[in-house]
Amino acid sequence: MIEFKGVSKQFGSTKALDNISVNYSRGKIIGLFGPNGSGKSTTLKMIASLNKPDSGEILIFGRKPSKETREIVSYLPEIDYIYPWMTIKEAANFMRGFYGDWDEGKYKELIEFLKLEPDMVIKKISKGMRAKVKLLLCFSRNAEIVLLDEPLSGIDILTRDKIIETIIRDYRVGEQTIIISTHEIQEIESLVDDAVFIGRGQVILQGEAEKLRNENGLSLVELMKEVYRNENF
Numbered sequence: 001m002i003e004f005k006g007v008s009k010q011f012g013s014t015k016a017l018d019n020i021s022v023n024y025s026r027g028k029i030i031g032l033f034g035p036n037g038s039g040k041s042t043t044l045k046m047i048a049s050l051n052k053p054d055s056g057e058i059l060i061f062g063r064k065p066s067k068e069t070r071e072i073v074s075y076l077p078e079i080d081y082i083y084p085w086m087t088i089k090e091a092a093n094f095m096r097g098f099y100g101d102w103d104e105g106k107y108k109e110l111i112e113f114l115k116l117e118p119d120m121v122i123k124k125i126s127k128g129m130r131a132k133v134k135l136l137l138c139f140s141r142n143a144e145i146v147l148l149d150e151p152l153s154g155i156d157i158l159t160r161d162k163i164i165e166t167i168i169r170d171y172r173v174g175e176q177t178i179i180i181s182t183h184e185i186q187e188i189e190s191l192v193d194d195a196v197f198i199g200r201g202q203v204i205l206q207g208e209a210e211k212l213r214n215e216n217g218l219s220l221v222e223l224m225k226e227v228y229r230n231e232n233f
């Protein structure tokens with residue numbers, strides 16, 4: 001389990017996370033939903049140990065975020081972080097050197113599946129292809145925790161399908177914990193076991209996706225609209 005206990009984070013006068021307490025279950029795919037600026041990226045960066053809380057505690061399978069927990073976390077950031085002048089092969093070499101859980105077999109299989117070429121120069125390929133490169137590098141590791149920050153943002157529908165297919169294909173049920181932050185609930189609704197809705201740095205609603213749907217008689221997309229309308233977002 002990934003636990004947030006009374007976690008707060010402030011940037012200037014903005015409360016990105018406001019005394020948030022929430023658990024993300026181990027071995028599940030969890031959708032982290034919320035409008036712009038609700039604290040989704042801040043949450044993922046904290047689990048990736050790239051950001052520290054001002055107060056409160058985070059425990060990742062019982063351990064505080066650190067260099068050690070970073071080794072079991074594969075993080076796909078919202079922004080393009082890969083050095084643009086690198087080829088895909090060079091970016092992969094870079095990652096291989098960093099992470100002991102790099103899986104060369106998986107990398108080779110995925111690069112073919114995603115129809116990417118090792119010699120492609122990252123700055124010369126399209127945004128959709130760069131999204132695929134980020135996914136390739138993220139899923140070429142056998143990480144216990146996978147954090148995907150807006151993996152579908154700005155991506156065309158066919159590429160989106162391919163990305164969703166990749167997530168489903170490579171997910172190790174029960175062994176891997178995947179947290180997907182997105183506005184595009186509709187597209188990932190069928191993927192997620194649990195949903196966490198946040199707003200203004202606080203949890204608005206959370207639970208098992210199936211239970212939330214049955215209890216409310218609504219899809220997660222409809223539920224999100226309802227929840228945020230009532231909360232005046």
Ligand SMILES: Nc1ncnc2c1ncn2[C@@H]1O[C@H](COP(=O)(O)OP(=O)(O)OP(=O)(O)O)[C@@H](O)[C@H]1O
Nearest residue numbers: 011014015016034035036037038039040041042043
């Ligand atoms: N490094 C930073 N410096 C200043 N403000 C920040 C920083 N990081 C986040 N914030 C602010 O904290 C709030 C939460 O940001 P965060 O990126 O976590 O939201 P988000 O839910 O991921 O938003 P989006 O869906 O737009 O990506 C926002 O108001 C944002 O402007």
